[in-house]
Amino acid sequence: MLSLDREDILLAAHATDWRDALQQAADALVAGGRATVAYREGLLAREAQSSTYLGQGIAIPHGTPDSRDAVLSTGVRVLQFPDGVEWHDGNRVFLLVTIAAQSDEHLDILRALTRVLDRDGVSERLATASEPEQILAELGQEVKPARLDADTVLTGFPARDRDELVLAAAARLRQAGCVGDGFISAMLSAEPRALGQGIWLVQSDQDVLQAGLAVVTPEKSLETRHGRINALACLARVPSQGQHHRPLLERLLILLEDGGGDRLPGLSTAALLARLSGESATAQVVRVTLLNAHGLHARPAKQLVQAARDAGERHGVIPSLRLEEGGDGVVSAASLTKVLGLGARRGQALVFSAATEDQAKAEAALAMMVAAVQAGLGEAVEPLADQRPTAGTSVIESAGQTSDVEAPTADSVVPAVAASPGMAIAPCWVMRLPRFDYSARSDAGADNEVARLEVGIQEARLQLQALVNRAEGAEMAEILSMHEEMLGDPELFVAARESLEEGSSAEAAWWSAIDSAARAQENLADRLLAERAADLRDVGRRVLGVLTETPLPSAPETPHVLVTEDIGPSDVARLDTTRVRGLVTALGGATSHSAILARSLGIPAVVGAGQSVLAIADGTELIVDGERGRVSVAPSASRRARAEEAIAGREQRQAAAWESRMAPxxxxxxxxxxxxxNLGNTAHAGDAVERGAEGVGLLRTEFVFMAHPQAPDLATQITQYGEALDALDGRPLVARTLDVGGDKPLSYWPLPREDNPFLGLRGIRLALTRPEVLETQVRALLTAAGSRPIRLMFPMVKDLAELRAARVIVDRVRDELDAAHEAEHGQPPQRDVQVGVMIxxxxxxxxxxxxxxxxxxxxxxxxxxxxxxxxxxxxxxxxxxxxxxxxxxxxxxxxxxxxxxxxxxxxxxxxxxxxxxxxxxxxxxxxxxxxxxxxxxxxxxxxxxxxxxxxxxxxxxxxxxxxxxxxxxxxxxxxxxxxxxxxxxxxxxxxxxxxxx
The missing domain is CATH 3.20.20.60 (Phosphoenolpyruvate-binding domains)
Known part of the structure; x- marks a missing residue:
C-alpha cells in the first residue's frame, strides 16, 4: 500500500537524463533500507519492457518480477525534479514515485495515482512544490478504499421510524468492518439531515476505521413526524483523511439528479447500487467477470478502452463501466485513467451500460465489450476456480488428440521447416504427451496443497539437475539449467498460490500458472521469446508428472523417427541418439530450443509440419529430410530407394569431405x-579451424554483451576477442559490431516497447544512439587484433549515411591507437583492417x-x-x-x-x-x-x-x-x-x- 511520510520525499533533485534519475531513485530506496543495489537493474529492465510514465509529469518506476529478490521491504520514495527529466518515451517527468514491491503492491499504488491525474495543473504544482507537505497534499495518503457495496446496502428493511433506519445503517457499517461501537453510540444522538425527495443523511467521524456509506431503504416510503423517508444514508468519515469521503457524497447526490427518490423503496440491492453508481435507470446493462490474472492493469485496460472506442465508432454509443461491488461509480469505458482508477481485480464483475434509445445499438456495443473481456483483453486468461472442471477430470489432455485431423496419405510429402540437416528413414513413434488425471479442487486445505506443490517442484528440480549432469554438450546443459531456474521463479509460485487460496488442487493451480505464462509469452512480438513458451510447458509437465505420479512416455527400443506436437529441451536431453534417427514436430520454428538442440546432436529434424503428422499411426515408415524441410509418409519402394541412395551418398560425401577439409x-x-x-562465441573458433575454416566470416559479438549484467568494459572485450584471434592463428576474423535491440534486447540498455521490433531500433541504428559503446567495442577489436587480420562489419545498415556515421568512429579510434603506438614504439603499427557492412x-x-x-x-x-x-x-x-x-x-x-x-x-x-x-x-x-x-x-x-x-x-x-x-x-x-x-x-x-x- 502507498504510505508516504515527509521523509520519503526528496525535493529539488537534478538529473542529466532518465537513467541518472533512475539511479538516484534506486539509491534512495537502498538508503532507506527498502532494497539492495541490485534493484536498479530491475528498474532498468522494467523500462525496457514498457515506459512507466503515468501522466501529469509522474512516472512510477518499479522492478520486474525477477528483481523482487532485491527488495528488502515494500516501500516508496518520491523524487521531485523541478527542471524536469526527459523520459525515454519523449514525455517530461517532474516526479518519480519509485516503488520497491515484493508482490503486486504497485497495482494498488497505480490505482491511487490515477486519481491524481484528473486534477488540473497538478504537474506544475508538483514541479514547484517547496515543502514535502505540498507533495503529500497532491498525492494524498493511500488509505483503505471507501466502502459502498452490497455489504453496506440494505433494501426493503421493515422499519417503523427513522431511528430504526439509522441504527440499521450503522449496523451495516459495523458488520462491514468500517466502524466500532463508538460510532453506533454517536448515531443514537445524531440528527439526520433531509437532502430532498425523501432521502436523508446522517454522519459521524467517531470510532471510524474506514470511510464508508451505508444506504438503507424501507419496505415502502415511510411517513414520519420528521417527514417522508425513501432512503437513509449513514456516512462514516475519517478525520485524518480530509475529503476522502467526498466521492461517497457525490454518489449519494446522484440519486437526486433524476428526481427518482420515490422509486427507491422496492429496488433490489443490485438496482440500488447501480443507481448510486450513476447508471441510468433506462440503460441497457451487461455483467461480465474479469479473468485477467493481474486485473485491469495497463495493458488489458488499454485493450478495453480501445474496444469501447471501437464500439462508439461502429454503433454510436460508448459504453460506461462500473464494478458491481466497490469502485467509485460509473466511468467512461473509453477513458484509460478512469478505467485504471477502478482497480478491477481478477474475479470481480464488470458492469457495462449503454444509455441510448436505440436498443439494438446498445446491445451490439455491449456485446463487443463482453467479447473483449472474455477474450482476455490481449492476455491469456484462465477460468475462475469455480468454473474449472469438476473433480476427477483431467485438465491436461494428451497433446496428440487429432480426432478431427486426418493422417497424410501413403507416399505423400508433408512440407515443414528445415531445422537440422541430414536425412533419415525409420518407422515413426508418435510421442503423445501423457494424460494427467487429477482433481481440479481440493478439500485438503491450501496449506496442504502448497506443501505438495513445493515438494513436486523440488523433485522436478532434482530431476533436471540429473539431466544437466549427463547432458551432451554445454549448450544443452545451459538450456536445462535455465529450466531449473524457471522452477524457482517466484512469479509462477505466487500465481499458483492465488489459485490454491481459491480452493484449487496443487496440480490445477500449477498448470494454470504455467499455461497463463506460456500463453502470454506466445503473444509476444519477440519471436525468439514467443517460441520459448514450449520451455515453460515442458517445465510445467515435469512437475505435473511428479504430483500425479504419471510416468513420462517411453520410447521404443528400436530405431525410430520421433514425431510429437512439440518437444522440450528435457525431452531432447533424454533422446537416445543411437535409436532416434530423426525428429518431426507439428509446431515450432527453426529457432526453437528443440530445433537448436537437434542440430547440436546432429539429428535430422523438421519442425512446424502441422497437426496431421500427429495422426500418423505408430510404426509407419517416414523419410525425414532435414535440409529441405520435408517428410515422406509411407514412401513407395522407388522413393525409398532414392532416399537410401541419397543417404548412402551423403555418408560417403561426409567422409570424403572430412578427409579433405583442410584443402582450399x-x-x-x-x-x-x-x-x-559463423560463430556465436569466441570459444568455438578452435573447433571451426579444426573443421577446415579458412577464417571466421561472422562473429556475433553480442554474446559478450549478453553475458554480463552491464556493458562489458574495454579489458573484458579485448580478452574475449583475443581468444578467437589466437585460435585463428592468422586467419581473418569478420566481427559484426553489436547487433542488439528490437528482438534482442539487453537488460541494461532499456528501450521503449515497439509494435514491430524487427523494423525498429536495432543494429547500427541503435549503436549510434550510444556511440561510446560502439567506440569501446571498436577499440577492443583493433587492440585485440594488433597486426592480425580483422574485419569490422556493421549490421542493419540501410544506406550510406549510416555507414559514414559509424566509420567516423572507426577512423577516429584507429588514429588514436596508431598515434599511441607510434609514440611508444617510434613507428606506426602494421594493421590489417577492413571495414564492411551487412546487406x-x-x-x-x-x-x-x-x-x-x-x-x-x-x-x-x-x-x-x-x-x-x-x-x-x-x-x-x-x-x-x-x-x-x-x-x-x-x-x-x-x-x-x-x-x-x-x-x-x-x-x-x-x-x-x-x-x-x-x-x-x-x-x-x-x-x-x-x-x-x-x-x-x-x-x-x-x-x-x-x-x-x-x-x-x-x-x-x-x-x-x-x-x-x-x-x-x-x-x-x-x-x-x-x-x-x-x-x-x-x-x-x-x-x-x-x-x-
Missing part, C-alpha cells in the same frame, strides 16, 4: 571461394553502388534479407517454409550487391543459411560471391560442394535461377540442370538431392 575450396577450373565459419535490408542492396566505394567488403545476411524482401517472418509457424533465400527477388538483390562491390574492388560474402544450402552453393558461386560463411559443422561439406563445380556450370545455374518466377521454380530448374549434368557425365554426388523425398 577450389572449383574444378581453379576458382577459389573462401569457406569460413540485410533491401535498401542497402538497391543502393550498393553508392555504398561500395567506401567499404572493403559486403556480407549478405540472407536470413534477414529474405524475410524483409518477402515480408515473411522466418520464424512464422505456417509461413516460414516459404521464406526461401533462393527466391529470385533475393537472388537479384545479391546479384546487384556483387556487381556493385566488384566494380569498386570490394569482395562479397554470404553469411546466412543460404550459404550452406546444397542447391544454392552453385548459384552463389555463379553470381560471383567470393566467400561462404557457414556453421562449423557444414564447412567440410560446403568445401566439397564447391570442388564439384566449375565456374561455367555455376554461372549457368545462376542465370537459370534468376529468370524463374518463384523459389519453387528455381529449385525445380536447378534439379533439371543437375539431371542433365548427370546424364552427360555419369553418376555424381550431385544426385544426392535431386528427388523430393
Amino acid at each position: 575450396a577450389m572449383t574444378r577450373d581453379g576458382h577459389h571461394v573462401e569457406v569460413v565459419a 540485410e535490408i533491401p535498401s542497402a542492396a538497391l543502393t550498393a553502388a553508392s555504398i561500395a566505394p567506401e567499404v572493403d567488403f559486403f556480407s549478405v545476411g540472407t536470413n534477414d534479407l529474405t524475410q524483409y524482401t518477402l515480408a515473411i517472418d522466418r520464424g512464422h509457424a505456417t509461413l516460414s517454409a516459404q521464406a526461401d533465400g533462393l527466391h529470385p527477388a533475393v537472388l537479384r538483390l545479391i546479384e546487384m550487391t556483387v556487381n556493385a562491390a566488384h566494380a569498386h574492388g570490394a569482395w562479397v560474402g554470404v553469411c546466412g543459411e543460404l550459404a550452406s544450402d546444397d542447391q544454392a552453393v552453385g548459384v552463389l558461386v555463379g553470381l560471383g560471391v567470393d566467400e561462404l560463411s557457414v556453421s562449423s559443422r557444414q564447412i567440410p561439406l560446403v568445401k566439397a560442394r564447391v570442388r564439384e563445380l566449375d565456374l561455367a556450370t555455376a554461372r549457368e545455374q545462376a542465370r537459370v535461377a534468376l529468370i524463374q518466377p518463384t523459389s519453387e521454380d528455381v529449385r525445380s530448374a536447378l534439379d533439371t540442370l543437375l539431371d542433365h549434368a548427370d546424364t552427360a557425365q555419369g553418376t555424381s554426388l550431385d544426385t544426392l538431392n535431386q528427388e523430393s523425398v
Whole structure:
C-alpha cells in the first residue's frame, strides 16, 4: 500500500537524463533500507519492457518480477525534479514515485495515482512544490478504499421510524468492518439531515476505521413526524483523511439528479447500487467477470478502452463501466485513467451500460465489450476456480488428440521447416504427451496443497539437475539449467498460490500458472521469446508428472523417427541418439530450443509440419529430410530407394569431405571461394579451424554483451576477442559490431516497447544512439587484433549515411591507437583492417553502388534479407517454409550487391543459411560471391560442394535461377540442370538431392 511520510520525499533533485534519475531513485530506496543495489537493474529492465510514465509529469518506476529478490521491504520514495527529466518515451517527468514491491503492491499504488491525474495543473504544482507537505497534499495518503457495496446496502428493511433506519445503517457499517461501537453510540444522538425527495443523511467521524456509506431503504416510503423517508444514508468519515469521503457524497447526490427518490423503496440491492453508481435507470446493462490474472492493469485496460472506442465508432454509443461491488461509480469505458482508477481485480464483475434509445445499438456495443473481456483483453486468461472442471477430470489432455485431423496419405510429402540437416528413414513413434488425471479442487486445505506443490517442484528440480549432469554438450546443459531456474521463479509460485487460496488442487493451480505464462509469452512480438513458451510447458509437465505420479512416455527400443506436437529441451536431453534417427514436430520454428538442440546432436529434424503428422499411426515408415524441410509418409519402394541412395551418398560425401577439409575450396577450373565459419562465441573458433575454416566470416559479438549484467568494459572485450584471434592463428576474423535491440534486447540498455521490433531500433541504428559503446567495442577489436587480420562489419545498415556515421568512429579510434603506438614504439603499427557492412535490408542492396566505394567488403545476411524482401517472418509457424533465400527477388538483390562491390574492388560474402544450402552453393558461386560463411559443422561439406563445380556450370545455374518466377521454380530448374549434368557425365554426388523425398 502507498504510505508516504515527509521523509520519503526528496525535493529539488537534478538529473542529466532518465537513467541518472533512475539511479538516484534506486539509491534512495537502498538508503532507506527498502532494497539492495541490485534493484536498479530491475528498474532498468522494467523500462525496457514498457515506459512507466503515468501522466501529469509522474512516472512510477518499479522492478520486474525477477528483481523482487532485491527488495528488502515494500516501500516508496518520491523524487521531485523541478527542471524536469526527459523520459525515454519523449514525455517530461517532474516526479518519480519509485516503488520497491515484493508482490503486486504497485497495482494498488497505480490505482491511487490515477486519481491524481484528473486534477488540473497538478504537474506544475508538483514541479514547484517547496515543502514535502505540498507533495503529500497532491498525492494524498493511500488509505483503505471507501466502502459502498452490497455489504453496506440494505433494501426493503421493515422499519417503523427513522431511528430504526439509522441504527440499521450503522449496523451495516459495523458488520462491514468500517466502524466500532463508538460510532453506533454517536448515531443514537445524531440528527439526520433531509437532502430532498425523501432521502436523508446522517454522519459521524467517531470510532471510524474506514470511510464508508451505508444506504438503507424501507419496505415502502415511510411517513414520519420528521417527514417522508425513501432512503437513509449513514456516512462514516475519517478525520485524518480530509475529503476522502467526498466521492461517497457525490454518489449519494446522484440519486437526486433524476428526481427518482420515490422509486427507491422496492429496488433490489443490485438496482440500488447501480443507481448510486450513476447508471441510468433506462440503460441497457451487461455483467461480465474479469479473468485477467493481474486485473485491469495497463495493458488489458488499454485493450478495453480501445474496444469501447471501437464500439462508439461502429454503433454510436460508448459504453460506461462500473464494478458491481466497490469502485467509485460509473466511468467512461473509453477513458484509460478512469478505467485504471477502478482497480478491477481478477474475479470481480464488470458492469457495462449503454444509455441510448436505440436498443439494438446498445446491445451490439455491449456485446463487443463482453467479447473483449472474455477474450482476455490481449492476455491469456484462465477460468475462475469455480468454473474449472469438476473433480476427477483431467485438465491436461494428451497433446496428440487429432480426432478431427486426418493422417497424410501413403507416399505423400508433408512440407515443414528445415531445422537440422541430414536425412533419415525409420518407422515413426508418435510421442503423445501423457494424460494427467487429477482433481481440479481440493478439500485438503491450501496449506496442504502448497506443501505438495513445493515438494513436486523440488523433485522436478532434482530431476533436471540429473539431466544437466549427463547432458551432451554445454549448450544443452545451459538450456536445462535455465529450466531449473524457471522452477524457482517466484512469479509462477505466487500465481499458483492465488489459485490454491481459491480452493484449487496443487496440480490445477500449477498448470494454470504455467499455461497463463506460456500463453502470454506466445503473444509476444519477440519471436525468439514467443517460441520459448514450449520451455515453460515442458517445465510445467515435469512437475505435473511428479504430483500425479504419471510416468513420462517411453520410447521404443528400436530405431525410430520421433514425431510429437512439440518437444522440450528435457525431452531432447533424454533422446537416445543411437535409436532416434530423426525428429518431426507439428509446431515450432527453426529457432526453437528443440530445433537448436537437434542440430547440436546432429539429428535430422523438421519442425512446424502441422497437426496431421500427429495422426500418423505408430510404426509407419517416414523419410525425414532435414535440409529441405520435408517428410515422406509411407514412401513407395522407388522413393525409398532414392532416399537410401541419397543417404548412402551423403555418408560417403561426409567422409570424403572430412578427409579433405583442410584443402582450399577450389572449383574444378581453379576458382577459389573462401569457406569460413559463423560463430556465436569466441570459444568455438578452435573447433571451426579444426573443421577446415579458412577464417571466421561472422562473429556475433553480442554474446559478450549478453553475458554480463552491464556493458562489458574495454579489458573484458579485448580478452574475449583475443581468444578467437589466437585460435585463428592468422586467419581473418569478420566481427559484426553489436547487433542488439528490437528482438534482442539487453537488460541494461532499456528501450521503449515497439509494435514491430524487427523494423525498429536495432543494429547500427541503435549503436549510434550510444556511440561510446560502439567506440569501446571498436577499440577492443583493433587492440585485440594488433597486426592480425580483422574485419569490422556493421549490421542493419540501410544506406550510406549510416555507414559514414559509424566509420567516423572507426577512423577516429584507429588514429588514436596508431598515434599511441607510434609514440611508444617510434613507428606506426602494421594493421590489417577492413571495414564492411551487412546487406540485410533491401535498401542497402538497391543502393550498393553508392555504398561500395567506401567499404572493403559486403556480407549478405540472407536470413534477414529474405524475410524483409518477402515480408515473411522466418520464424512464422505456417509461413516460414516459404521464406526461401533462393527466391529470385533475393537472388537479384545479391546479384546487384556483387556487381556493385566488384566494380569498386570490394569482395562479397554470404553469411546466412543460404550459404550452406546444397542447391544454392552453385548459384552463389555463379553470381560471383567470393566467400561462404557457414556453421562449423557444414564447412567440410560446403568445401566439397564447391570442388564439384566449375565456374561455367555455376554461372549457368545462376542465370537459370534468376529468370524463374518463384523459389519453387528455381529449385525445380536447378534439379533439371543437375539431371542433365548427370546424364552427360555419369553418376555424381550431385544426385544426392535431386528427388523430393
